[in-house]
Amino acid sequence: MxxxxxxxxxxxxxxxxxxxxxxxxxxxxxxxxxxxxxxxxxxxxxxxxxxxxYASREELLSRIREDICGDLSAELTAAMPTEQGHLSKVFAVCRGFRWWALAHPREFALVFATPAAKGTRKRGGPERQGGGGTAHEQEMPRRDELGSVFLKVAGPLMAEGVAESPPAHIPEELRDGLGDSRRDLAEAFEAEGIDMPREALSAEAVYLLLRWWARLYGQVALEVFDQFPFDVSQAGRLFESMLVELAGESGLS
Amino acid sequence: MxxxxxxxxxxxxxxxxxxxxxxxxxxxxxxxxxxxxxxxxxxxxxxxxxxxxYASREELLSRIREDICGDLSAELTAAMPTEQGHLSKVFAVCRGFRWWALAHPREFALVFATPAAKGTRKRGGPERQGGGGTAHEQEMPRRDELGSVFLKVAGPLMAEGVAESPPAHIPEELRDGLGDSRRDLAEAFEAEGIDMPREALSAEAVYLLLRWWARLYGQVALEVFDQFPFDVSQAGRLFESMLVELAGESGLS
DNA sequence: TGGGCGAAGTAAACGCCGTTAACTCGGGAT
DNA sequence: ATCCCGAGTTAACGGCGTTTACTTCGCCCA
Known part of the structure; x- marks a missing residue:
């Protein structure tokens, strides 16, 4: 055989x-x-x-999007220092993401700024078609692979109870609504094989995670699409400043 | 005649x-x-x-981009309350921007997330071709018109010395590099006919302005392009939370 | 009032594009 | 030796941006 x-x-x-x-x-x-x-x-x-x-140009583009996520994922994983404390890993991944996006603006736009195409983006139900495994279990969407990089670096931080200081008091109505996200995140960690004590997934932790992603993505998109109001030659320093600020708000050194 | x-x-x-x-x-x-x-x-x-x-499809698209900025600008201006204190105006403009973007995702993408096209985005030199004015002085790029909305709402806040408390200590190397931006911003305010005492344009103020725009743009893009890591039904509340947080960091009520 | 000029619009064509249908042809299984 | 099937071909369809040459008609000036 x-x-x-x-x-x-x-x-x-x-x-x-x-x-x-x-x-x-x-x-x-x-x-x-x-x-x-x-x-x-x-x-x-x-x-x-x-x-x-490929059945169509659109399907080919779709596969390419996955490839891109795979490459990005690999690059970020490689850029992550082994043995350095979680914070430096987080920083490395964030910087890596920015660097990659600036170096590959078209790929970034294709994957991270394509206007949604209506029916896409289903919540991934339990549709695992678990056939008998030949070799490599098979071609799960690279998008998940990319998410896994972020989870791998965020997980340990959350597990050890990042925010000793609960600095950001979450608005009550938000705290309630974050429940679904907590469940989603728990599932994601489990699927990733990362132990995550239920109590570590506090609303605060989820809130912080969302803020990290929102600001990271936002600042990077801003820079890639050159949407600074006036020319900012200091974008790099601005980015670094955002990182330390974010770290501070998360109760990290 | x-x-x-x-x-x-x-x-x-x-x-x-x-x-x-x-x-x-x-x-x-x-x-x-x-x-x-x-x-x-x-x-x-x-x-x-x-x-x-139009000389080409690309030129037509370019004009449409300007039209879109014009519409958005008008909408934001209309959404701005008269007589309500500067903070509510800021909030109104930010909410208006988000609302517009979610209601017009394709327009948003066309204007705010088009991959830059290489040679575009020159710094606007002194190339005013001041011919004799017929009626409406003429067709300045709508992009500026949009920027003017943001300046009109940011201006008064900065003029009255927003951040009494200097909360965000800017990294030294960033403070230095912000000089150009301060000059650009001063010019922009002047061009807009907004009085701006030189000392109100502190590095802190510029830094805060950049943060407002970065987070506003970022969060809106995140939402328009549906790039939340897991489904966030609470995007609206998250946005509101960001606003109050940002206001707090800027030393506003 | 008429003549002509220039601008708005048309028809035809070029070379691209995605996609389909009908075919050739050769490697692999029986 | 045979058949099959799948990678690849050619030809064609309709749609695209753009160019060229043309009609047509409103406007300005004599």
């Missing part, structure tokens, strides 16, 4: 080439230049051949 | 129709549906006729 016929091999290689060329076009010339015909041209084949691999 | 020939009238009307149809297509079906042929079809003319009005 484990025979890989030439056909399978060739198919896999071509599929990879397609995505690679598509990525290159995206980087070089922007989203609307990612054209089935252009990809095919670069690969020395004809456009309709691509339909043997 | 002041004669408007039928030609001019007709031309102006058609130009307006074009932009209106384009906006409708944008809202209804998204950016890539804003097609010269589609617009022409809806107007009962042929596509090449549009080239009498």
């Amino acid at each position: 484990n025979e890989v016929t030439r056909r399978e091999q060739s198919r896999a290689a071509t599929e990879l080439d397609i995505r690679r060329q598509a990525r290159e076009l995206l980087v070089r010339e922007g989203q609307e230049a990612v054209t089935l015909r252009a990809i095919a041209r670069e690969l020395g084949i004809t456009a309709p051949a691509l339909y043997r691999y | 002041n004669e408007v020939t039928r030609r001019e009238q007709s031309r102006a009307a058609t130009e307006l129709d074009i932009r209106r149809q384009a906006r409708e297509l944008l809202v209804r079906e998204g950016q890539e549906a804003v097609t010269l042929r589609a617009i022409a079809r809806e107007l009962g003319i042929t596509a090449p006729a549009l080239y009498r009005y």
Whole structure:
């Protein structure tokens, strides 16, 4: 067993080439230049051949989004120091995210700023199709893989009860409404294999997590899309300032 | 004088129709549906006729971006209470911005999250082509018009020395680098006809202004692009919480 | 009042695009 | 040796932005 016929091999290689060329076009010339015909041209084949691999251009773009998340995920994981205390890990991931976004603005836009497409973004129900595992269990959406990086770094911090000082008093009505998010987050940690004592997932902790993500994403998007009101050559320092501030508000050193 | 020939009238009307149809297509079906042929079809003319009005599709989109800024600007101005203290005005503008963005996601994306297009976004030099004014002095980019709304509400707050308490100690290296921004901001206020004593434009004030914009933009983009890590039904409350927090950090009631 | 100029609009065409349908042809299983 | 099926092809459809050459008609001036 484990025979890989030439056909399978060739198919896999071509599929990879397609995505690679598509990525290159995206980087070089922007989203609307990612054209089935252009990809095919670069690969020395004809456009309709691509339909043997993807049902449509939109599906190809979708796969590319996943690839991008995978790459980003790997890069952030690599940038994370082993043995350095959780705070430096958090900082490393945040800085890594910013750096990646600035270096790959089109990819960032494709993944993090595509206007939602209406029906997308379902809450992932219990639709695990648990077939017998061959080798690598199989191709879960890379989006989760990216989330897992953030969870891996946030988890330990939350587990050890980050905010000894409960600095941000949450508005009452928000505290109540955060219940669903607490459950979602608990599930996510469990799925990730990270132990998370129920009481560590306080409303405060969830609130803090949301603030981290909101400000990180916000500042990065602001910078990538160049939406500073007047030119800010100090964006980097501003970002660093945000990080230490956020850390302070979270009760970290 | 002041004669408007039928030609001019007709031309102006058609130009307006074009932009209106384009906006409708944008809202209804998204950016890539804003097609010269589609617009022409809806107007009962042929596509090449549009080239009498705009040199290219890209130029048309550019004009639409300006129109959108104009509308948003007007909406925010209207939403601003007269006679209510500066803080409520700030809150009203922020809430208005969020509300508008959620109600007009495609417009928001077009204006606030388009990947920069390389050569754009020059710092506006002294290239005023001050011809003799006919009627309305003429068509300054709507982007400035939008900025002016924010300046109009931020100005008074800064002028009266917002942060009596200097709460956020700015990192030294950032304080230095903020010099350019202070100059830019001073110019902007002057251009807007808002008196701004030089000493009110402290580094702290500029820093606070940047934080307001960064968080406002960030949170709104996060919500429009649906990038919350898990579903947050409480986005509205989260937004409100951010506002009061920001106000607190700025030394406002 | 008429002549002509210039602007608004059209028709036809070019080269792109995504997508479909009908085909060739060769590797792999029987 | 045979058949099958899947990767790849060619040809075609309709839609796209844009250019070119043309009609047509409102306006200005004689």
